[in-house]
Amino acid sequence: MVILKQKTLHSNHKKIEYAVIIGVQLQGQAIHINEYLDELEQLARTSGAIPKKRFIQNLDHPHPKTYVGKGKIEEIAEYCKSHEIDMALFDDELSPAQVRNIENALPETKVLSRTHLILDIFANNARTGQAKTQVELAQSIFMLPRLTGLWTHLSKQKGGIGMKGPGETEIETDRRALRNRISLLSEKLKHIEKIGLTQRASRKGEFRAALVGYTNVGKSTVMNLLSRSDVLVENKLFATLDSTVRKIALPHPNEMKAPVMVLLSDTVGFIRKLPTLLVESFKSTLSEAIEADLLIHVVDISNPNFEAQMLSVKETLYAIGCGHKPEIIIFNKIDAYRDTDEFFVGQTGLNLEQFEQSWIMKENAPAVFISATERNNIDALRKIVVEQLLHIKGISVDNDYEIPYE
Ligand SMILES: Nc1nc2c(ncn2[C@@H]2O[C@H](COP(=O)(O)OP(=O)(O)OP(=O)(O)O)[C@@H](O)[C@H]2O)c(=O)[nH]1
Ligand SMILES: [Mg+2]
DSSP states (O other), X not given: OOSSEEOOGGGGXXXXXXXXXXXXXXXXXXXXXXXXXXXXXXXXXXXXXXXXXXXXXXXXXXXXXXXXXXXXXXXXHHHHHHTTOOEEEESSOOOHHHHHHHHXXXXXXXXXXXXXXXXXXXXHHOOSHHHHHHXXXXXXXXXXXXXXXXXXXXXXXXXXXXXXXXXXXXXXXXXXXXXXXXXXXXXXXXXXXXXXXXXXXXXXXSEEEEEEEBTTSSHHHHHHHHHOOOOOOOSSTTOOOSOEEEEEEEOOSSTTSXXXXXXXXXXXXXXXXXXXXXXXXXXXXXXXXXXXXXXXXXXXTTSTTHXXXXXXHHXXXXXXXXXXXXXXXXXXXXXXXXXXXSOOOTTSOOOHHHXXXXXXXXXXXXXXXXXXXXXXXXXXXXXXXXXXXXXXXXXXXXXOOOOOOO
């Protein structure tokens, strides 16, 4: 049996899908669940759904049978029925038993988690053969233990979110076929990776820097700014999936010397609870970051959760084995506060100037505060990147080391 089927005709006229968003506020949870659910809603919108209502319940721990309590699930079921809701979106991964019970309570509604949405968005945005193969592999591994879902019959009729393969295809739900497909895709990826390996090996000896960071923070905008290229920039999550590498010239700190040529790469953004299997599947795309001399960690300082986002990024960097790599931090989007006198950065309770001071004192990583869209402080950014690269390679600013150039 073939795993990926061509989309049926009706799915070209895509029906709008309505969603309810469901979360649990755990006792002692530092961040209010609403901030997590804002992100879940953004994921839902990015994958093409319209969120209609939020359901939040305060609990010591998620209910083992139905995630939220019995009364709450009945309330949700009632709402879904009367408002013809297509999907119930949960911020956490559900156990197979929870999925079964919830599906029984919501027989006409797809039960999906944030992982489904992330996989869907990745599937929509994958462009190259490598990205498509990586996403399909991740989807197949994710689907394998979840084939019992009742809603698969709904989705097979309806298609849509949670059932999209990369490109114009839908995911098959047959276990044996899925297993075969997983081994085929793994083989295909190994082959693609081998080619990438030789390409990257030829870049040895050059200065390499990689833009990393949470999704939608402005990595591609910074890439375009530094390289005058036109990588896709969008106010959407995961606009970039494939890594792009550009050679850029940065002024040498010693004006008498030739510019420093650097290979700069832009790659996939990270997100809270990025599924491990996705990180695993994307390791070859992330190898630009893994093999870089310097990581340029871009942070969206206009997002109140930026510190939690930085932690998520750090976790993912450790997961791919580059937690200890030299790093500089770009605090981007400082313009988002421009007209406010008394603004506070995130939840630190400090204004921007105080924050700059405290950050520089607190952290060892060099930091720079910029606006990529307003082009504020870009020279400072260029300078800090060059200084760090020279420092990492143990080259003093004034010596006559032969700097690679075009
Ligand atoms: N206000 C403001 N917006 C910015 C700035 N830099 C980028 N943006 C906007 O932020 C959004 C995301 O920018 P991207 O460059 O696509 O972000 P990214 O990190 O590459 O995102 P993904 O590839 O989706 O992970 C776009 O709408 C940009 O115009 C900035 O300095 N200030
Ligand atoms: Mg991008």
